[in-house]
Amino acid sequence: MMLTILNLSKQYEEKVTFIEVDDMNKRFTWKFTKYIFIFLTITLILASAGIGLFLTNIVKLAYNDLNTADDFYMEMSISKEDNGYNLSNDLKQKLKENNVQLYIIDNQGNALYPKKHKNIKNKLIDNIYNTTTIPFKNDHLSVALIYPQKYKHNLNNKENIDITKLINSLYINNYNAYQHIEKNNQMMFIENPAHQKVVYTTEFTEIENNTFKFLAISYLLLLLLNIILVIMFAFIISRRISKPLFFYNDWIENLSKGKLFKPSSKHYNKRTKKLFKELNASVEKLNLQLTEDKIYQNQINYYREKWLSQISHDLKSPLTSIYGYARLLSSETIDTKKYAILISDKASYMTELIDSLNKNFKQETDQMNVHKEAFNVSETLNQLIKSIQYNKFEINNHLSSKEFYGNKLYFERMMMNLIDNSIDHNKQNPKIQITIQNQEDGLIVDYKDDGKGINKTAEKNMLHSNFTTKDNKEGHGIGCTIIMDCISFHNGTFKILPTKKGVHFRILLK
Structure with missing residues (x-):
């Protein structure tokens, strides 16, 4: 009877010890996982901030010179406000560095920006060889960039020049439907055989939508995979680090009970002794x-x-x-x-x-x-x-x-x-x-x-x-x-x- 009671007591003690070790392992794993998640959260915040900074500066990074500016750059750099138009700091800086004048005009040469100017037809004719225009928003608006004058010419038919064709002939990237030529001090226009039509849209195309969906799904899947990997690594690392601690806990518990020897453990090896050298x-x-x-x-x-x-x-x-x-x-x-x-x-x-x-x-x-x-x-x-x-x-x-x-x-x-x-x-x-x-x-x-x-x-x-x-x-x-x-x-x-x-x-x- 006494032997049975002793065996039951020993089994109970072993069961309690196992529960205590298991609880300790869970606490250690949870604590380690929590810190890993904090690290992951901080990393994601910093990564998101970095992506945000990249996207806000992508235009500046991609268009490092005013000569490379196109319709997309103008779309990103000029915003419409209630009291008119506003230029980005990057665009203002580029205009200042190149000593370039910028006008937002309609197809009749009327200046919408800056407001102090009205019609700039004569200005465009006088600077025809140092001016480029860029389609803006729709077929009725353009951005005119007038560089410092490098060429002088005299035209006899300024009054008869079609301002719409003139603006169109100054478009970049073969958006110009016409080309201007001078002959006998008169300006004439011929059709551009390489003309490309400008596509204006306020919505993304189906291809762009599919691309964005793919990128969003890929990002979410990568985020989910990252979270799974964090949990896995947190579990593995916590087990690797905590199991030797259980050995030392058992050892100290043995000593407290008067058992003056080291307990058996497969986790006690050279790596363990090196990691917990002082302990x-x-x-x-x-x-x-x-x-x-x-x-x-x-x-x-x-x-x-x-x-x-x-x-x-x-x-x-x-x-x-x-x-x-x-x-x-x-x-x-x-x-x-x-x-x-x-x-x-x-x-x-x-x-x-x-x-x-x-x-x-x-x-x-x-x-x-x-x-x-x-x-x-x-x-x-x-x-x-x-x-x-x-x-x-x-x-x-x-x-x-x-x-x-x-x-x-x-x-x-x-x-x-x-x-x-x-x-x-x-x-x-x-x-x-x-x-x-x-x-x-x-x-x-x-x-x-x-x-x-x-x-x-x-x-x-x-x-x-x-x-x-x-x-x-x-x-x-x-x-x-x-x-x-x-x-x-x-x-x-x-x-x-x-x-x-x-x-x-x-x-x-x-």
Whole structure:
């Protein structure tokens, strides 16, 4: 019944953890997506502003010289208002730079712009070779551009010249139906065989409408595709960044529960450690510090229990004497002074004994790094495994003698670093098998795991001081040093034995 309750509790805990991680992932993805959408919105606003600026300046960019101006340019640069016509700043600038006069006239030469002028027929005749006209709005209106005079001529038939034909003959781009010629100081007009009729329209053609529709649909599809891609990339990137964080969250949660080892995760790799370099270093340092504190605490507990055992044993005899003498004092037939002195001596002895034991306890704990004593190897190993709460252990105990004369702290730290190396260098936590047995000249520890193993270079160099296979070499390599310090302290040996999978170390401590 109790086992069933424990299993249900464990399943509930795993389910709650999964829900918490899933919620965290959703929050992270939503937050990342929100920022991506803000970025996209700003980008679209800037792009729209850029397109708007481009469209408003497209005429200026396309017509960089007044000589290239045509009917489209005039349509875009001249606007009709209630009080007349208004020229764009770009057109005004071009007219000023080229010292050109602009008139908006009807087909009879009457000036609609500027208003101070009336009919400019004579002006057009006098400047016929430095004037161009551009169709404007309809067949009755034109824009006349009069450049600085470069040619002089005398005509005898100014009064008889057809002003409509004259204006038409000055059209650009073969819009002129007539061409003017001078002969005997008289102006005549002939038909232009290459004449092209000007098409005026206030609506877009079907082709233009279809083009605009195509562009609009294409823009919307591209916008929709962009939004879909943003969502996809936000999801992918958030997952890539957040999943390693879940690993570190699980690791810290393990440490908070007293599980002093790194959890299994396929997301913990070189890329993760490089991306979260500072976080990884901090958690590893925390794990190492908690492990060392746990080992130290175990050692202190060991010496405390030893001290309590000693003090209870050593105080038992004087306390028995004091108890007996006190019983004798209750009898009136004895010499009380004699036994009172004995009780005082025993109490004084107890005080000295406690002071001596306290001093010995302090010396032992201060010198426990270099102190040798007999300790129970099996209990020490089981206590260490219980401390780190790692659940993939197989302990094979073949000890004929439970106790080993050596340094308990060195032994604990060596085993802890072997276990830590196995967990740290494998994405998935490996199964660890430890076999301990006695030998005539010492203690043999066979250490195996089923992880990815070590390469030849690591095998060759791992016995060297400060060797490490970790990416961040600063502060690492200490584990191998501690292992070798323990072996050296016990005048032992370290061998790497061949195995199909993982590692197999054989350590002899003497």
